[in-house]
Amino acid sequence: MERLKTCYNEFLEILGRNEEYKAVALLKGSAFTIDTNNKPTIVCSGDFAASHIKINFLKRIEDFFKDKCGDNIDINVIVDAKFVKENNIEEEILIEEKITNENIIKSNNINIEKNIEKSNLNKKFRFDNFIQGNNNKYVFEAAKLVSSKPGIEYNPLYIYGSVGIGKTHILQAIGNNYLEIKPNAKVCYIDGSGFRDEYIHGLQIKKPDIFKRKYKSLDMFLLDDLQLLESAQETSKELFEIFQVLDNAGKQMVFVSDKPPKELRNIEARLKNRFEKSLILSIEPPQYETRLAIIERKINDLNTSIGEEIMKYMAENITTDVRKIEGAIRSYLSVRDIMKITPNIEQCEEMNIFKDYFTSKP
Incomplete structure (x- = not known):
């Protein structure tokens, strides 16, 4: 029981480090226990939480338990609001501090x-x-x-x-x-x-x-x-x-x-x-010069370099959703690293390196 609880709490800590705050709140707002049949169970306060956990987190939790414990562990997810209230002593604190992600000030010297x-x-x-x-x-x-x-x-x-x-x-x-x-x-x-x-x-x-x-x-x-x-x-x-x-x-x-x-x-x-x-x-879509500056910044953040011709090529063709810029850069770098070549524009087109990122196919 204690070993499983430790694994469960470790899983929550990893979610927190990955900034998945809503997931942490949802899971900590429920109660983890072992039922009468000796089966690990997540007890939720309502159908919404139970459904969300089953769809989005249950397999991840079970896979994590398998990695940690070496066994296939099936976990039940049930609804029992009374049980949660009686057994999850953190619930009210979590609702106020975790689920809502409130920045509660506890000290004037808070980090x-x-x-x-x-x-x-x-x-x-x-x-x-x-x-x-x-x-x-x-x-x-x-x-x-x-x-x-x-x-x-x-x-x-x-x-x-x-x-x-x-x-x-x-x-x-x-x-x-x-x-x-x-x-x-x-x-x-x-x-x-x-x-x-x-x-x-x-x-x-x-x-x-x-x-x-x-x-x-x-x-x-x-x-x-x-x-x-x-x-x-x-x-x-x-x-x-x-x-x-x-x-x-x-x-x-x-x-x-x-x-x-x-x-x-x-x-x-x-x-x-x-x-x-x-x-x-x-905020309007950025013009060419701004897109090029964004590309240069992203490449610099990755501590690498890409030829000016390719940067301009990307800036000309990613015109709306600039979040695709980082994906385009990584796509180019992966081909460069795996194939041990530095693709020019013609090779980029032949290999469809940017097909998932360009606003319209050049």
């Missing part, structure tokens, strides 16, 4: 690394490694302003644009920069689906007040992929209440979406109205 982690921020997203161009200059300057003077100007700030053009980077950079200035601040970064899941989980375990208290006590609220709350009427109503409290308290809010407020559908009308009155900025 900023832990502060960033609890805020659900990725520290690699910073202003100093964000490539500026004509497509994002205004957004960049506005983001720096709200991170240094939150709640004073541009509150709330609403940013929108298509996929893969740096919205998430700029959003998390706001939070990371603010924590550099004010390490003890309560900051939360989360996307629309995570916010919705937290709200639903709070209802399932009959502890919605913990969810409300967490968000209403923030100093800075960063919500990504707002469009994922379309058709989630109850969740958007709850978001409006949180919006009201934070707005009245002068706390900074930044919302990111793939569409402007006027195009949002099935969102709480009062909330949509407030978005339309905020500062609304768009």
Whole structure:
């Protein structure tokens, strides 16, 4: 029993190191035990958690147990809210600290690394490694302003644009920069689906007040992929209440979406109205020069080099989702390393090195 519990806790630690915070929260919000038939069992407080664990994590857990214990171990997943409440003594703490990823301040000397982690921020997203161009200059300057003077100007700030053009980077950079200035601040970064899941989980375990208290006590609220709350009427109503409290308290809010407020559908009308009155900025797809600068930065980050001809070739053909740039670079490098050649443009086309990354086939 203890050996299996140790393995289970080690698995959770690995998830945490990999920044899979929602997974850690979901699993720790359940209880791990051995049933009367001596079978390891994950006991969940509701059907949502049980289903999510079965679909997304059960095989990973069983594979991990096999690697650690050397045996095939089947794990049951069941629903028993009463058992969880009676046996999982961490539950309420986890709901408030882990599931919601709240940046709870326990000491004036708190380590900023832990502060960033609890805020659900990725520290690699910073202003100093964000490539500026004509497509994002205004957004960049506005983001720096709200991170240094939150709640004073541009509150709330609403940013929108298509996929893969740096919205998430700029959003998390706001939070990371603010924590550099004010390490003890309560900051939360989360996307629309995570916010919705937290709200639903709070209802399932009959502890919605913990969810409300967490968000209403923030100093800075960063919500990504707002469009994922379309058709989630109850969740958007709850978001409006949180919006009201934070707005009245002068706390900074930044919302990111793939569409402007006027195009949002099935969102709480009062909330949509407030978005339309905020500062609304768009990020456009980067121009050629900016794309080339991004490629050069990515290659430099990988501590390698690629010929100028190939870099320009990539910049000319990856025109929308710039997240594909890193994939294209790695594809090229893998061929170069495996085949022991340095492909030119003609060879790249013959070998289809970039076929999965270019916006349109050249």
